[in-house]
Amino acid sequence: MKKKVGKVISGLREHYPVVKTGLDFNTKLQLLISTVLSAQSTDKSVNKVTESLYKKYPDLESLLKLTRKEIEDNIREIGIYKNKSKNIYKLLRIIDDEYNGEVPDKMKDLMKLPGVGRKTASVVLAVGFGEPTFPVDTHVYRICRRIGFTKSSTADKVSDDMMKIIPKENWIEMHHLLISHGRNICKARNPECSNCNIEKYCDKVGV
Ligand code: SF4
Known part of the structure; x- marks a missing residue:
């Protein structure tokens, strides 16, 4: 699993070299x-x-x-x-x-x-x-389950599962990477697996 996590992070970084929250704020x-x-x-x-x-x-x-x-x-x-x-x-x-x-x-x-x-x-x-946490929204929830990182069926449990397998220093980055992936390629309907860098590491659960 550790190797798979590393490969997924690298693959997603190639898709999304710069990740940050999509919300605009100053404070x-x-x-x-x-x-x-x-x-x-x-x-x-x-x-x-x-x-x-x-x-x-x-x-x-x-x-x-x-x-x-x-x-x-x-x-x-x-x-x-x-x-x-x-x-x-x-x-x-x-x-x-x-x-x-x-x-x-x-x-x-x-x-x-x-x-x-x-x-x-x-x-x-x-x-x-800048506190290490792993927020789970609808994109993160869907993709973590599709890839096969977790079988849990609540956002809180998915968050707990992911924090066990992803190095702490990558939690926030991974959260942003998965959101970008959910918006651009691993969409809820019709995920574009043939354009996905991490296809060979993905179990495609339910896809
Ligand atoms: S291979 Fe398909 S299901 Fe798996 S992460 Fe990529 S787009 Fe999503």
Whole structure:
């Protein structure tokens, strides 16, 4: 398995020499908000609404002045915006009241925030704080199972399985590589296996 992991990482690096999050942000708070907004929405649609949101309300102080309805009005172009507005409205106040205005840097604290599950917390820790974590979104989940890295059927278990077989220093990079692969080649429908660098290391489970 170790050899297979190494080959997959090398193959994916050839496809995607530069990887980073697709979300646009300037601060950890913006990263947190964008990640909450990205649930069931594409990074592109999130960036579209946050571009003007962060321009008008760049920090906690300015965001706290928004009513829930005003947050809704600013993000209504993305999916489940009412629920997301409610969560953002509440989490801004929790960060202000309980964390001195700073985004918490512990998984357990992040996961107490409304709208923040393990995946969102992992992304914030990995991208915002450089903490080694292995966030599992829909692309990562699908590809890890297709390749044959795991048979687990929940995102949390897939994350646990992957952290056991991938060297810690590669967790964040691998997360980004798999997302890029899911968007470009190993798509949910009709994966382009003949264009895939890692085809010979892939079990193609369910493909
Ligand atoms: S060979 Fe096919 S199923 Fe396997 S990772 Fe590549 S595109 Fe996905």
